[in-house]
Amino acid sequence: MSSTRMIKANGIDFLIREQGQGPLVVLCHGWPELSYSWRHQIPALADAGFHVVAPDMRGYGQTTAPPEVAAYSIFDTVGDIVGLVQALGETRAMVVGHDWGAPVAWHAALFRPDIFTAVAGLSVPPPFRGRGKPLDLLRQNGITNFYWQYFQKPGVAEAELERDVGHTMRVVLGGRGLADPSAxxxxxxxxxxxxxxxxxxxxxxxxxxxxxxxxTDAFRKSGFRGGLNWYRNIDRNWELTAPWQDAQIHQPSLFIAGSRDAVITGLIGAKRVNELERVLPNLRRKLIIEGAGHWVQQERPGEVNEALVSFLREAAR
Incomplete structure (x- = not known):
């Protein structure tokens, strides 16, 4: 049975869920989620011989939510995971991320290969740093209503999402059964x-x-601003990661996504999934789960757990 506790790392307080003993595995959730999103993975990985830790990420749940937009850059969020590993008394860890947690996991492996010995990303492919700021590129392509753009102005998305949090969570997590999920x-x-x-x-x-x-209860208490601030650093992250242009992640890696996930079915996402090895020369497996959508570790825990256990056991040898 997993337990929760508060732990200080990188200057802020984190709620973590934790279970098991053995090599450390850190699970990073996405938007708009919580450490609870890993409820099916934590016991499975603990039973497989790992010390599993899933934090509420910066800005979410019971973890500190700094007020400044600038406090949510990729350096801050990766710094959190580095800090957690140290606060847990470890020097090495394997890192797994889903949705926004996937860029954190990929960049943790990219920035600190001395700490992160293996990496798995769910739904979001590894960083292919393009030749221009992502929001600029959207505008140049005539796109003005992508959700990243809608999330930029502080207060706008918050007002809509916080009007009825129960409705918001029902629609975002549960109600996206669209014929075209990318819509x-x-x-x-x-x-x-x-x-x-x-x-x-x-x-x-x-x-x-x-x-x-x-x-719903968690987001009623926290609001959505912390999570939305991650999106407000998209262009800034592109600027900050200039030193890693065309860099590769050499640790053992795993990619998992659902076949109906709009993140990987769109033009850019599909291209990136086809070219994973450009960034991940040590990719051990690419698992596309037929019929699954975006919330893949919650939707299809059996297949995700089996793939993660197999990958992490091999990487831990």
């Missing part, structure tokens, strides 16, 4: 970010009302 990534002015979802839609089988209530 949910574009915001229509009169509908807002949540305009694609219907509160009447039944929850998917993988998300119970109790699960939804847990997420």
């Amino acid at each position: 949910a990534m574009f915001v229509h002015e009169d509908k807002g970010f949540l305009g694609h979802g219907s509160p009447e839609e039944p929850l998917p089988a993988w998300l119970s009302e109790a699960d939804l209530a847990y997420f």
Whole structure:
């Protein structure tokens, strides 16, 4: 059974879920999620012989949410994971991330190969640092309503998402059963970010009302600003990572995604998934789970756990 506790790292306080003994594995969640998103992985990895730690990431849940937008850069979020490893009394760890947690995991492996000995990313491919700022490139391509853009102005998305947190979580986590999942990534002015979802839609089988209530309660208390501030550093992260242009991640790596995840089915995402080895020369496996969507470790825990256990055991040898 996992336990929770507070721990100080990188100058802020983290809530962590933890279970097991053995080599350290850190699990990094995405937006709008929590350490609870790893509830199926924590016991499975602990049973497989690992010390598993999943934090509420910076700005989420019971972890500190600094007020400044600038406090959510990739250097801050990777610094958090480095700090956690040290606070746990370890010098080495394997790191796994999903959604926004995946860039944290990939960059942790890129920036600190001396600490992070293996890396797995779920849903979001590794960093392919393009030739221009991501938000500039969107505008240059005539795109003005992508959700990244909608999230930029402080207060706008917060107002919509916090109006009815229960509705927000039901739509974002449970109600995206669209024929074209990528449609949910574009915001229509009169509908807002949540305009694609219907509160009447039944929850998917993988998300119970109790699960939804847990997420809803946490975000009612924390609000959404911390998580949205991650998006407000997208262009800044591009600037900060200039020294790693075309760098590779040489540690053993694993990539997992659902076949119906809009992050990997779009033009850019599909290209990146096809070219993973450019950044990951030591890629051990690319697992695309047929029929799964974006919340892959919650939707298909059996397949995800099996792949993670196999990969981490091999990497820990």
